[in-house]
Amino acid sequence: MKTEESYLDEVTASEYKYGFYTDIESDKVPPGLNEDVIRIISAKKGEPQWMTDWRLDAYKQFLKMTEPEWANVHYTKPDLQAISFYSAPKRKKELESLDEVDPELLKTFAKLGISLDEQKRLSGVAMDVVVDSISVKTTFREKLGEMGIIFCSISDAIKDYPELVKKYLGTVVPRSDNFYAALNSAVFTDGSFCYIPKGVRCPMELSTYFRINEAGTGQFERTLLIADEGSYVSYLEGCTAPMRDENQLHAAVVELVALDDAEIKYSTVQNWYPGDKNGKGGVFNFVTKRGICERNAKISWTQVETGSAVTWKYPSCILKGENSVGEFYSVAVTNNYQQADTGTKMIHLGKNTKSTIISKGICAGKSNGSYRGLVKIGPRAENARNFSQCDSLLMGSSCGSHTFPYIETQNKSAKVEHEATTSKIGEDQIFYCKQRGIGEEEAIALIVNGYCKDVLNQLPMEFAVEAQKLLAISLEGSVG
Amino acid sequence: MLKITNLHANIGDKEILKGINLEVKPGEIHAIMGPNGSGKSTLSSVIAGREDYEITAGHIDFEGEDLSDLDADERAHKGIFLSFQYPVEIPGVTVTNFIKTAINEIRKARGQEPMPANIMLKQMREKMGLLEIDSAFLSRSLNTGFSGGEKKRNEIFQMAMLDPKLAILDETDSGLDIDALRIVSNGVNKLKSEKNAIIVITHYQRLLDYIVPDFVHVLHQGRIVKSGDKSLAHELESKGYDWLKEEAAL
Ligand SMILES: Nc1ncnc2c1ncn2[C@@H]1O[C@H](COP(=O)(O)OP(=O)(O)OP(=O)(O)O)[C@@H](O)[C@H]1O
Ligand SMILES: [Mg+2]
Numbered sequence A: 001m002k003t004e005e006s007y008l009d010e011v012t013a014s015e016y017k018y019g020f021y022t023d024i025e026s027d028k029v030p031p032g033l034n035e036d037v038i039r040i041i042s043a044k045k046g047e048p049q050w051m052t053d054w055r056l057d058a059y060k061q062f063l064k065m066t067e068p069e070w071a072n073v074h075y076t077k078p079d080l081q082a083i084s085f086y087s088a089p090k091r092k093k094e095l096e097s098l099d100e101v102d103p104e105l106l107k108t109f110a111k112l113g114i115s116l117d118e119q120k121r122l123s124g125v126a127m128d129v130v131v132d133s134i135s136v137k138t139t140f141r142e143k144l145g146e147m148g149i150i151f152c153s154i155s156d157a158i159k160d161y162p163e164l165v166k167k168y169l170g171t172v173v174p175r176s177d178n179f180y181a182a183l184n185s186a187v188f189t190d191g192s193f194c195y196i197p198k199g200v201r202c203p204m205e206l207s208t209y210f211r212i213n214e215a216g217t218g219q220f221e222r223t224l225l226i227a228d229e230g231s232y233v234s235y236l237e238g239c240t241a242p243m244r245d246e247n248q249l250h251a252a253v254v255e256l257v258a259l260d261d262a263e264i265k266y267s268t269v270q271n272w273y274p275g276d277k278n279g280k281g282g283v284f285n286f287v288t289k290r291g292i293c294e295r296n297a298k299i300s301w302t303q304v305e306t307g308s309a310v311t312w313k314y315p316s317c318i319l320k321g322e323n324s325v326g327e328f329y330s331v332a333v334t335n336n337y338q339q340a341d342t343g344t345k346m347i348h349l350g351k352n353t354k355s356t357i358i359s360k361g362i363c364a365g366k367s368n369g370s371y372r373g374l375v376k377i378g379p380r381a382e383n384a385r386n387f388s389q390c391d392s393l394l395m396g397s398s399c400g401s402h403t404f405p406y407i408e409t410q411n412k413s414a415k416v417e418h419e420a421t422t423s424k425i426g427e428d429q430i431f432y433c434k435q436r437g438i439g440e441e442e443a444i445a446l447i448v449n450g451y452c453k454d455v456l457n458q459l460p461m462e463f464a465v466e467a468q469k470l471l472a473i474s475l476e477g478s479v480g
Numbered sequence B: 001m002l003k004i005t006n007l008h009a010n011i012g013d014k015e016i017l018k019g020i021n022l023e024v025k026p027g028e029i030h031a032i033m034g035p036n037g038s039g040k041s042t043l044s045s046v047i048a049g050r051e052d053y054e055i056t057a058g059h060i061d062f063e064g065e066d067l068s069d070l071d072a073d074e075r076a077h078k079g080i081f082l083s084f085q086y087p088v089e090i091p092g093v094t095v096t097n098f099i100k101t102a103i104n105e106i107r108k109a110r111g112q113e114p115m116p117a118n119i120m121l122k123q124m125r126e127k128m129g130l131l132e133i134d135s136a137f138l139s140r141s142l143n144t145g146f147s148g149g150e151k152k153r154n155e156i157f158q159m160a161m162l163d164p165k166l167a168i169l170d171e172t173d174s175g176l177d178i179d180a181l182r183i184v185s186n187g188v189n190k191l192k193s194e195k196n197a198i199i200v201i202t203h204y205q206r207l208l209d210y211i212v213p214d215f216v217h218v219l220h221q222g223r224i225v226k227s228g229d230k231s232l233a234h235e236l237e238s239k240g241y242d243w244l245k246e247e248a249a250l
Helices: A004-012 A035-044 A049-063 A103-112 A116-123 A141-146 A154-160 A162-168 A179-187 A427-435 A440-451 A461-475 B040-048 B072-077 B095-109 B117-130 B135-139 B148-162 B178-191 B205-210 B230-239 B242-249
Strands: A026-028 A087-089 A126-131 A134-138 A150-153 A192-196 A206-211 A222-227 A232-240 A248-250 A253-258 A263-271 A283-293 A298-305 A310-313 A316-319 A325-334 A339-348 A354-363 A368-377 A385-394 A400-409 A415-424 B002-011 B014-024 B029-033 B054-062 B080-083 B090-094 B166-170 B197-201 B215-220 B223-228
Touching: A035 A049, A035 A179, A049 A179, A141 A150, A150 A154, A154 A162, A154 A192, A154 A222, A162 A222, A179 A253, A179 A283, A192 A232, A222 A232, A222 A263, A232 A461, A253 A263, A253 A298, A263 A283, A263 A461, A283 A298, A283 A325, A298 A310, A298 A339, A298 A461, A316 A325, A316 A354, A325 A339, A325 A368, A325 A461, A339 A354, A354 A368, A354 A400, A354 A440, A368 A385, A385 A400, A385 A440, A400 A415, A427 A440, A427 B072, A427 B090, A440 A461, A440 B090, A440 B095, B002 B040, B014 B040, B014 B054, B014 B223, B029 B040, B029 B230, B040 B054, B040 B072, B040 B080, B040 B166, B040 B197, B072 B080, B072 B095, B080 B148, B090 B095, B095 B117, B095 B135, B095 B148, B117 B135, B117 B148, B117 B178, B148 B166, B148 B178, B166 B178, B178 B205, B205 B230, B215 B230, B215 B242, B223 B230, B223 B242, B230 B242
Parallel strands: A126 A206, A192 A222, A206 A232, A222 A253, A232 A263, A248 A283, A253 A283, A263 A298, A283 A310, A283 A316, A298 A325, A310 A339, A316 A339, A325 A354, A339 A368, A354 A385, A368 A400, A385 A415, B029 B197, B029 B215, B080 B166, B166 B197
Antiparallel strands: A026 A087, A126 A134, A150 A192, B002 B014, B002 B054, B215 B223
16 A cells, blocks of 8 residues: 555656756866956956956955855855856857757757747747856847847847946845855856837747756856836746756846836746755755836746755845835745745835735655745835735655745835645545546646646746646656 | 455454445446445445555456556546545646546546547537536636535536546535536436446435436445345335344344
8 A cells, every 4th residue: 555655755756857968068267266267257258347347346245255044954065166167168150040059059958848949939939048158049139129129148238238237237136235146246157138128018028048067167147137117028037957966056146127117027947956866966046136126117026946956046026116016926846855945025115015925835855945035114115015925835744844924014004914824735636636547646746736826827828838847847757 | 347346445453344245237327325434435435446445355346357456547547437525626726627637647548649629628518518517617726615516516527528437426416406416417317328337325315316226235334234226215215224223233
């Protein structure tokens, strides 16, 4: 007789399906971090002096900081002196079509089931593919260009649109914000830049696939997205990482600026390598994501997190302008020995600001998932409203889930509601499904997708399908 | 079709089924009655392959094959269907999505292609008509917040869609109002054919006025203590179980 425990073990023991490694020749700087390394990075990227100075200044602040320890995660701190901070695929010329892309890279995408071509044709998605810190290919740029939309690598933006970058870079996440944000500011090598002009509705979903592809390379992306007054953009970020047995550090910074009446939808499907069944290897994902909303603006973060050995991530909104709206929809899955401490911060500064938080945690194996959310209502935020719902779904009894809601209110007219539930996948639910001919694996996928529905519904169609697949992969794999 | 021989089943250390013998042939309707706690739901769960129960003796054969090595889902693939006494809620999964998944998983197990969407839709419409189900129902979360009667009607809707060879209806009548009982029973009768069989578990004669059984069995303390034709149900309705309990004690 199989117990619930034993089959959960079985179905949650799937290997990392996307584990593989691609050989692409790369050009690296020696490991370690110091001012010279930063100067080399800046020089290799052909940056102007102001950018080099900006980085060096960030590095000075970084040196004064220590790694944070308040999160509910345990890991061996990465040795920054052992990491190579720059690696770019060797590239001879600009690429015009997919035929010119490194065939190894194309094979990688094929294994992932993501063909660029298909993505482009089927979904009308413009892709800026980041492999090992540098953009290999930017598509649809011209079509977007006709509308005045800028979508390019951050490196190109520094060269081509220095005024916009200077004006906004580091304004939402200051260099001194936290240890990893300071580190990122000093050494970031690539990422995306996006600017939507006044009143423009971006006609397609903008998408970037981030990948880590070089042993021992830390990856520090920087994303800056500016939606000018009355504009709208939906941005998708997704990633998968190859199997590896040494820890890989990933410390990204994402800054969103939504000016008056603008709206930004930022969706992430995150699938970094989580480590093997025994907790060995896996990516450390320490991300700072934050957006600022001016008057009547709206930012919504949607994320499906299935990967990483250790995740530390709190996409946040600063609701500065009156009537601005912040939303956070999250599904975070942890399995085996994964640890995740995620959540959001909603900082209400303006009058009549509203925020919604829907967080769905799923814990399996021996993993540990924490939700950490801060709702802060400033003294001038008359009639601010927040609704938070934080649910946890436990699979088996060796995992743990924790909820840490923090509420700080400095205005009496504010209304803050918090709901939390913890549930288990019931044996009777699984029996019910099985009685109808639905196998264990499929049954768990069905129940989990149902549980996450409120979040998955926020994702654009194609992305939702991909997210469902990822949820299934990270929880199930092959039964029997 | 179904042949149960000397079946003993435990939950934990407690023996619940104590030697059941039952044979059901294609085209037959069997009713199982019996006091609360006598083991009726346990018997249906064991036939369906629920893993909480341990079979300590005897066996169940379905179409000549011993079921003991088959998981619940594999039994469903063979055409066994259980209408639950207490249907389970699955939040966020719509009735349509659930039925679609079930149909296609069964087809997959039988080596068939997924059912084309237009055919599935057509069948759903037809069966909804049969059971007088509103189409808004399809997009609700499975059993979540359903009234007792809605849950039972949904079970029979699933039965209609899955077209099983053997359907076990565990107290499908409880929770149904008078009109619903008639509608659902008529639905079940329309699904009946010479090829399939039905076991109805009930406490009340009134269901058997609609779904007329060929055989009636009384289960008491894990044993079938009496079998007869439909007149046995009438006798129970007027006399209760005491006389049978006394007989069994002798
Ligand atoms: N999980 C369980 N743990 C312990 N005892 C159980 C369990 N499941 C069933 N039983 C016991 O087995 C006996 C038979 O239960 P069962 O549900 O099969 O009865 P039933 O005939 O369907 O009754 P009812 O008419 O009330 O539906 C009861 O005494 C019940 O308490
Ligand atoms: Mg019962």
